Amino acid sequence: MAKLSYKVPSALNRSFLDHEITLSKGGWAARPSPIKQLLFFGSGILGVLWFSTSTFVSSSGPAAITFFVLWSLAAIAYFGGLMKTKELRIMRVPAFLAYLPPKARHVFTRRSSNPTAFHSIVGIDDVDEDGLVHFSDGGKGQVYLVVGSASYLLFDDDRVGILDRVDSFWRKVETSCEHGFITTKEPQRIYHQVANLEQRNQALQVRDPDLVELQNEQYDILTQHVGGKFTSIHQYLLLKGKNIDALRKGHQVLQAEVGGSALMIKEATMLDRDEAYPMLRTFYQGIDDELLNLKASLN
Structure with a gap:
């Protein structure tokens, strides 16, 4: 009996970091999160605290420090979000950086061009x-x-x-x-239709101009329109x-x-x-x- 609904099965290459846990029973924390996402958020927050207290950022003034902390937290929240494939958004960054140069977005296919780039696509x-x-x-x-x-x-x-x-x-x-x-x-x-039309043309015993014109018209309809x-x-x-x-x-x-x-x-x-x-x-x-x-x- 067919199922009423289907789901994408878990990947076979899952690791310990892909296991999901729930922090609480209610609120936004009730949604299960993988361990790698929690580790990313935790390490990101600790990194922001270290940068804002132990580097040149600490001597930039309250306004600059506040802006740096808010911008960093927003970046951590965005790149730590999950995609539909349960992967972190930060995993897209290497592919984006590789695609960013203009030469990486154009593949030349001239006979004199290096075929390595085209071969990597094909x-x-x-x-x-x-x-x-x-x-x-x-x-x-x-x-x-x-x-x-x-x-x-x-x-x-x-x-x-x-x-x-x-x-x-x-x-x-x-x-x-x-x-x-x-x-x-x-x-x-239209290969079979054209072949059949050619067989009819070869089997035509009387080369009447009207019949030949009719076959040419059928050939033009097949090749130019159909x-x-x-x-x-x-x-x-x-x-x-x-x-x-x-x-x-x-x-x-x-x-x-x-x-x-x-x-x-x-x-x-x-x-x-x-x-x-x-x-x-x-x-x-x-x-x-x-x-x-x-x-x-x-x-």
Whole structure:
């Protein structure tokens, strides 16, 4: 039976500092706080007292000391606050400082530029012809085009069945293989329609000008309108294993799920290199350039 509500489970790398305690039964202190937050507040207050009494701040005058104490306490209260992930806000400071320089916010992709910065973002060394993705950290991956069963028009029994099936699937997944679901809005795929139109063109025995013009018109509609202006939602699943064996196990679990039931995933199509590249270009090249490449390849 599907649960009525779900929660994010506790991380496996929790330490002693992540345990939460309650200081009192009523008031603001009744909210549980992790030990690391209490230690941060305590050490921050002691540091403010030491700076205001034993350093040059103590000789700055009452107004300056009061301003320094109030500003320091406000900073401690803000950076000691918890984010949704139960981490202190001060943990964002290193990432902010690394992003602050202008050169860290721009990645040059010219052929003459150093590819190190771009490679650190992509993290992909190569994609084999069969679609096997080689990551820079040694992991192996595979991209699938998936079709799910979720809809606003589901009956209650179908919704419960899907939730139960999803819960059962994630219980079988091993931690050595990551599952990344990617949702993109891309031009509609018209490869099969264009191929069918080309077959009709080759099978045309009478080269009547009106028939040829009609086929050219259909070709222009497919390439310039349906495959260029109209976009649709596509969902991909990126399996990333620590090694090739972990990826193979993840593929077996996914294949068993698709073959056993259509509740969670109706279809899962493994993509080769030529099919995986357009999906990656959506992130690293942009949709506008992708549309231009699609039109150039069809023409």
